Amino acid sequence: MEIEENNQIPFLNVLVTRDKDQLRHTVCRKKTHSDRYLNAQSHHHPQQKRALMKTLFHRAETICDEDSKQRELKHIKWVLKCNGFSDRDIRFARKVRQHTEQQTYQKFACLPYVQGVTDRIRKILEKRNIGTRFTTEKKISQILPTPKDKLPLFQSEGTYKVECLCGKCYIGQTGRSIQCRLKEHSRAIKQYDKEKSALAEHKFEDGDHTFDLEKTVVLAKTSKYHQRLIREAIEIRKNPNNFNRDQGVELSSTWNSVIRPCTHPPTNFSHRTTPTIPTTGNTPTTNHINSPTRNRPNQFIYKLRRR
Numbered sequence: 001m002e003i004e005e006n007n008q009i010p011f012l013n014v015l016v017t018r019d020k021d022q023l024r025h026t027v028c029r030k031k032t033h034s035d036r037y038l039n040a041q042s043h044h045h046p047q048q049k050r051a052l053m054k055t056l057f058h059r060a061e062t063i064c065d066e067d068s069k070q071r072e073l074k075h076i077k078w079v080l081k082c083n084g085f086s087d088r089d090i091r092f093a094r095k096v097r098q099h100t101e102q103q104t105y106q107k108f109a110c111l112p113y114v115q116g117v118t119d120r121i122r123k124i125l126e127k128r129n130i131g132t133r134f135t136t137e138k139k140i141s142q143i144l145p146t147p148k149d150k151l152p153l154f155q156s157e158g159t160y161k162v163e164c165l166c167g168k169c170y171i172g173q174t175g176r177s178i179q180c181r182l183k184e185h186s187r188a189i190k191q192y193d194k195e196k197s198a199l200a201e202h203k204f205e206d207g208d209h210t211f212d213l214e215k216t217v218v219l220a221k222t223s224k225y226h227q228r229l230i231r232e233a234i235e236i237r238k239n240p241n242n243f244n245r246d247q248g249v250e251l252s253s254t255w256n257s258v259i260r261p262c263t264h265p266p267t268n269f270s271h272r273t274t275p276t277i278p279t280t281g282n283t284p285t286t287n288h289i290n291s292p293t294r295n296r297p298n299q300f301i302y303k304l305r306r307r
C-alpha cells in the first residue's frame with residue numbers, strides 16, 4: 001500500500017501532490033527511471049518512433065495540471081533529444097493530423113523492418129492490395145543468453161531417429177522427454193506389444209532387426225507441437241528407407257523444392273549427440289550392436305539444399 005510522503009502520493013502513473021487545499025497532479029516517475037527510450041537510430045519503422053513520442057506528449061497533456069504541464073513538456077523534449085531525436089522529429093510527432101480513412105486490404109504480409117528495403121516492398125504489395133505489418137529483428141533479450149542451464153538433449157522433447165541393423169530407420173517425435181519415450185519403446189519390445197511401438201512391430205518382422213537405442217539421434221529439440229510434427233514429416237521424407245507406420249503430417253508443396261536426394265552420407269554426423277539412457281530397471285537397449293562396421297544397404301540420405 002502506498003503511503004503519503006512529503007505531501008505526495010503516487011497513483012498508477014500520476015503523482016498527486018497536496019498543496020494547501022488543492023491537489024496537484026503530474027507524471028510520476030520512479031527514482032530509478034533512466035529516461036531511456038527507443039533510440040532514433042534503431043532499426044524500427046518511423047511510425048513506431050512517432051508513436052513513442054506521441055504517447056509521451058499525450059501522457060503529459062492528459063495527466064499534468066496547468067502548472068506542471070510546461071515543465072513536463074520541456075522535460076520530454078530534452079529526453080527525446082538525449083535519445084537521438086531531432087527538433088524536426090519532435091515537431092512532426094506533435095503535429096495533429098486529421099484521421100484519414102485507412103485502406104482495406106485483402107491480405108497482410110508480416111515483414112521484418114529493414115530501412116530502405118521493406119518500404120519498397122510495402123509499396124509493391126500495396127499495388128496488389130496487400131497490407132504490410134512490420135516486425136522488429138532480434139530483441140536484446142533474444143540475443144543475450146538465458147541464465148538457466150540447458151536441459152540435456154534426451155531430457156527434452158523433440159524429434160529423434162532410431163536406426164535398425166537392417167538399414168531402415170524410425171523417425172519419431174514426442175512432447176515428453178525423448179528418454180522417456182525410448183523407455184516406452186524398449187518396454188514394448190520386451191513385451192512384444194506391437195500396438196504401442198512401431199519399433200516392436202518391426203523387431204518381430206522377418207529378418208535381423210536390432211536397434212541400439214543408446215545410439216538414437218536427436219534430430220531436433222522442439223517444444224512446439226506443430227513444429228515437431230512438421231520436422232518429423234520432413235525427416236521421414238529425407239529418410240525414405242524407414243519403417244514408420246505413416247508419413248506424418250501432410251507437408252506443403254513448398255518443401256518439395258528444398259528437399260533433394262543425396263547419395264553420399266552427411267558429413268555432420270560428428271556433431272550429433274549420443275544419449276546416455278539410464279540402465280536402471282528395464283534396460284532400454286535390445287541386442288546392443290558392438291560391431292564397428294554396420295551394413296546399411298541402399299540407404300538414401302536426403303539433405304536440405306542450401307540456397
Ligand SMILES: [Zn+2]
Binds near residue numbers: 167168202
Ligand atoms: Zn530392421
